[in-house]
Amino acid sequence: MNEDKLNSENFIYQKVGKESGFTVSLNYFEEIENDFSIRLFQDENIKKKSFEIPSDYFDNLEGKITRKIELKQRKEKLISFKKLALKIIPISAAASIILFIGVNSFNYNKTNLIDFSSITNNEIENWLMNNSNSINDEDINSLIYDVNSLDDDLEFTYIDNLKIEDYIYTDYDLIIINELY
Amino acid sequence: MIDEVTLVKQLKNKKNKDAAFRDLISQYKEALYWHIRKIVISHDDANDVLQNTFIKVFKNIDTFKEESKLYSWMYRIASNESLTFIKKRAKEKKIDITEVYIDLASNLQSDIYFSGDEIQIVLQKAIATLPPKQKLVFNMKYYDDLKYNQISEILETSVGSLKASYFHAVKKIENFIKKTD
Numbered sequence: 318m319n320e321d322k323l324n325s326e327n328f329i330y331q332k333v334g335k336e337s338g339f340t341v342s343l344n345y346f347e348e349i350e351n352d353f354s355i356r357l358f359q360d361e362n363i364k365k366k367s368f369e370i371p372s373d374y375f376d377n378l379e380g381k382i383t384r385k386i387e388l389k390q391r392k393e394k395l396i397s398f399k400k401l402a403l404k405i406i407p408i409s410a411a412a413s414i415i416l417f418i419g420v421n422s423f424n425y426n427k428t429n430l431i432d433f434s435s436i437t438n439n440e441i442e443n444w445l446m447n448n449s450n451s452i453n454d455e456d457i458n459s460l461i462y463d464v465n466s467l468d469d470d471l472e473f474t475y476i477d478n479l480k481i482e483d484y485i486y487t488d489y490d491l492i493i494i495n496e497l498y
Numbered sequence: 499m500i501d502e503v504t505l506v507k508q509l510k511n512k513k514n515k516d517a518a519f520r521d522l523i524s525q526y527k528e529a530l531y532w533h534i535r536k537i538v539i540s541h542d543d544a545n546d547v548l549q550n551t552f553i554k555v556f557k558n559i560d561t562f563k564e565e566s567k568l569y570s571w572m573y574r575i576a577s578n579e580s581l582t583f584i585k586k587r588a589k590e591k592k593i594d595i596t597e598v599y600i601d602l603a604s605n606l607q608s609d610i611y612f613s614g615d616e617i618q619i620v621l622q623k624a625i626a627t628l629p630p631k632q633k634l635v636f637n638m639k640y641y642d643d644l645k646y647n648q649i650s651e652i653l654e655t656s657v658g659s660l661k662a663s664y665f666h667a668v669k670k671i672e673n674f675i676k677k678t679d
Contacts, residue, residue, distance in 0.1 A: 325668035329640070332675055333621045337641060338606075338614015339535050346531070349548075350523045 502568045509559045519556055530576045536637045537580035539602040541611040547583050551576045570651040581630055599626035624674035628667055635660055636667040
């Protein structure tokens with residue numbers, strides 16, 4: 318590898334030599350320090366020169382800052398109350414919505430639950446067996462009342478006389494009589 | 499000529515910094531200029547990059563840890579500034595870095611700061627085709643006569659890797675020149 322490299326290096330050297338052909342302007346390197354110093358000076362001072370301040374800026378600066386801090390603290394108190402109110406409003410709004418949905422959903426479920434036709438006799442018996450201790454006389458009375466009220470709801474007036482006669486003269490009566498004999 | 503250690507001490511001392519910086523420029527301007535010039539090709543661009551390099555040295559001298567030699571540190575800054583400049587040019591023109599180099603080498607004939615003949619332009623065109631690392635290694639070894647351990651310190655790359663890079667670079671250049679003959 319080394320020999321190969323040397324051969325290539327020698328080939329380039331013999332063909333081209335060590336001169337790159339690049340040149341610079343006359344006195345370039347003599348003047349370069351000045352160029353850099355000027356540029357560096359400009360670069361370093363550009364920030365200082367670009368920004369100016371009012372002549373009395375530093376006078377009473379402490380007083381200005383402390384006043385600003387006091388004002389800020391007052392504002393913070395006001396803002397904190399405002400912040401609290403702003404925090405409560407959305408929370409209460411959210412709570413109202415939840416309550417509204419909850420009540421409606423409860424009512425909806427309740428109407429679905431009051432469907433006595435879906436309750437089997439066994440279920441009623443089981444419930445009575447399990448809850449017999451918790452049922453008092455008043456509960457039973459109220460239930461009796463409810464049953465009576467249901468009877469009251471039956472509209473006998475709609476049954477006309479002919480129907481009653483038909484009912485009396487049905488075969489059912491005969492059957493019952495025959496059974497008795 | 500001030501030794502490196504003294505120069506660094508003076509550069510880090512605010513009192514002596516400006517004067518020391520002038521000495522620094524005076525000592526390294528030519529070496530750094532030619533190193534940059536061979537990467538960016540044009541004199542005007544080399545001048546800009548050289549100024550940026552010295553300004554960076556001036557601003558960052560306090561962060562220089564003295565783990566490497568001052569010239570290695572400055573060469574590294576110059577190499578990075580040069581490569582950054584070429585990358586920026588490629589981005590501006592929306593072309594590949596290699597294309598930027600080929601363009602620059604092709605424009606050498608009309609460059610007033612180039613006095614080379616046809617074969618030197620061919621060599622520059624050949625160098626233009628090399629990857630950035632091989633380009634740097636070739637320039638530092640062939641033109642600047644730097645030793646591998648010096649290049650290793652500048653580029654923070656192992657000597658073995660540098661030898662391989664140089665070998666590939668000279669082979670590619672040899673083949674390029676032979677093709678154009």
